[in-house]
Amino acid sequence: MSLLPSEGANEQSDLILERLLDLHPKKIDLSLGRLERLLRALGAPQEHLPPVIHVAGTNGKGSSIAFMRAILEAAGKSVHVYTSPHLVRFHERIRLGQKGGGRLVDDADLAAALSLCEKVNAGAPITFFEITTAAAFVLFSRNPADYLLLEVGLGGRVDATNVIDRPAACLITPVSMDHPEFLGATVPEIAREKAGILKHGVPAVLGFQQPEALKVLEARATEVGAPLQIAGQDFFIREEHGRLIYEDERGLIDLPLPRLAGRHQHQNAAGAIATLRLVEPDLGPSALETGLATTDWPARLQRLSKGNLVALAPAGTEIWLDGAHNEDGARVLAQAMADREEKAPRPLVLVTGTLAAKDTGAVLRAFKGLAQEVLAVPVHGEHAARTPADVAALANAEGVPAVACESVESALRFLTARKWALPPRVLIAGSLYLAGEVLRLNGTPPQ
Structure with missing residues (x-):
């Protein structure tokens, strides 16, 4: 953003x-x-x-x-x-x-x-x-x-x-x-x-x-x-x-x-x-x-059902977008994903990028035992952001398997290249700047 x-x-x-x-x-x-x-x-x-x-x-x-x-x-x-x-x-x-x-x-x-x-x-x-x-x-x-x-x-x-x-x-x-x-x-x-x-x-x-x-x-x-x-x-x-x-x-x-x-x-x-x-x-x-x-409020557990990025994901994938970027926000977001998992089980993949000033470890910790893996992506813009490699290292340190990706698009293509018994549930979160970039790339900006 x-x-x-x-x-x-x-x-x-x-x-x-x-x-x-x-x-x-x-x-x-x-x-x-x-x-x-x-x-x-x-x-x-x-x-x-x-x-x-x-x-x-x-x-x-x-x-x-x-x-x-x-x-x-x-x-x-x-x-x-x-x-x-x-x-x-x-x-x-x-x-x-x-x-x-x-x-x-x-x-x-x-x-x-x-x-x-x-x-x-x-x-x-x-x-x-x-x-x-x-x-x-x-x-x-x-x-x-x-x-x-x-x-x-x-x-x-x-x-x-x-x-x-x-x-x-x-x-x-x-x-x-x-x-x-x-x-x-x-x-x-x-x-x-x-x-x-x-x-x-x-x-x-x-x-x-x-x-x-x-x-x-x-x-x-x-x-x-x-x-x-x-x-x-x-x-x-x-x-x-x-x-x-x-x-x-x-x-x-x-x-x-x-x-x-x-x-x-x-x-x-x-x-x-x-x-x-x-x-x-x-x-x-x-x-x-x-x-x-x-009530409508973009990037707050917003379901992306169509758009440029959605088309890159595996068929049938659920894609959710949220701007949570601190420990408390991650906690309630993880709870919302856990509630959804209880009602309709799917493998959860967290696509995330964070700013350097944020406690990224605390955010990632909220998803331990819930997310199957983390795909770390860059956050573009005028604010200092952590590199995908740094985010992936923090996720691995928290016990959540992670891979660094070049972009949100490459993260979704990475998922599409794999075979899934059940289409995954993808949560994109970690920064409002990342959320804004996703909405722009997806061709679905706030109206």
């Missing part, structure tokens, strides 16, 4: 995005001052947004936002959405709400907003994420909507999105280890950064948390005076007879299982529902049912 949309593209926004990469020597430099300066010069567009639901956490942010968008749109609401990173094209980060469903920002609107921010910034140091967040706020402020679902980029306390002083509600999804080089070396330290989005008097939902993270989040909420709804205490979720049962102080709601695969999505759905019930207390069960049944 590149910051730019596609090879050979020459849309106006691409050229501006490329220039914006050079405005700060660091890709990540967590601070609010540079963006606050630019927003003042732009006329404070962040003060002219629809009600904001601010979402932080380690895993599940994007899925939770996808659930909330689908439910709100099923209720007839128009919903802006800001997420990151993108998978194939930058435009995926900005969805403009409109009645009947939103749309990804088009190139003309994006280029106009980026040009304005570039002009007003006048070459001053600012990170790529900060200036593109300013452009998103300009777009959201100029287009009416009922809500803005706003995802934290990294951490929370000094993330660029935390210039929003008074959101309508906050949601913090499960907190675990990720980005220790920026957020801290322990779960409590990371939780403190995530808790930075909590505001006085702003209701907040805490998704299902580790005890050590929950303690920090609750303490910060008490300190700032943020009323809480806590998963497992104030609301609950369970599966019964192929249905999803949500429960809070107002009673039970009988719902269909989410369209998004995996038991972890039940918890994400619960956090989304709890958050929406804070801002839309009269939300009807029909909107919840329709929303859960129609």
Whole structure:
């Protein structure tokens, strides 16, 4: 995945995005001052947004936002959405709400907003994420909507999105280890950064948390005076007879299982529902049912059933794509694959590539005894990635047989060259950058 949309593209926004990469020597430099300066010069567009639901956490942010968008749109609401990173094209980060469903920002609107921010910034140091967040706020402020679902980029306390002083509600999804080089070396330290989005008097939902993270989040909420709804205490979720049962102080709601695969999505759905019930207390069960049944979020246990890459795999192969890239994400992904194995046994092959900064060994460890083998592939793009040989060596050290491959295509051809008594189940995971590359190569980018 590149910051730019596609090879050979020459849309106006691409050229501006490329220039914006050079405005700060660091890709990540967590601070609010540079963006606050630019927003003042732009006329404070962040003060002219629809009600904001601010979402932080380690895993599940994007899925939770996808659930909330689908439910709100099923209720007839128009919903802006800001997420990151993108998978194939930058435009995926900005969805403009409109009645009947939103749309990804088009190139003309994006280029106009980026040009304005570039002009007003006048070459001053600012990170790529900060200036593109300013452009998103300009777009959201100029287009009416009922809500803005706003995802934290990294951490929370000094993330660029935390210039929003008074959101309508906050949601913090499960907190675990990720980005220790920026957020801290322990779960409590990371939780403190995530808790930075909590505001006085702003209701907040805490998704299902580790005890050590929950303690920090609750303490910060008490300190700032943020009323809480806590998963497992104030609301609950369970599966019964192929249905999803949500429960809070107002009673039970009988719902269909989410369209998004995996038991972890039940918890994400619960956090989304709890958050929406804070801002839309009269939300009807029909909107919840329709929303859960129609939620779409690419590269989160996404089944690839057709496309260029699918055609390279052995006939009848199941191919699943996920962006899990840390220990906790790998754990829930492995559980989802184990559940699928129990229902319909097949040999599982993990096709993976990872970034150098990630704990690859911990990710691979989650699949020991579950994956028959690992096919290690490169991750292309602007981020430092481990070589396939390095990933394969780590997998072998964890007791999972592994082979280094030159590409995802060569990994699938490698499988096709073998005889299978039962077509394999292939899981491609390890990085959102890898997931984006797969969707591009497969010819099935997010729409």
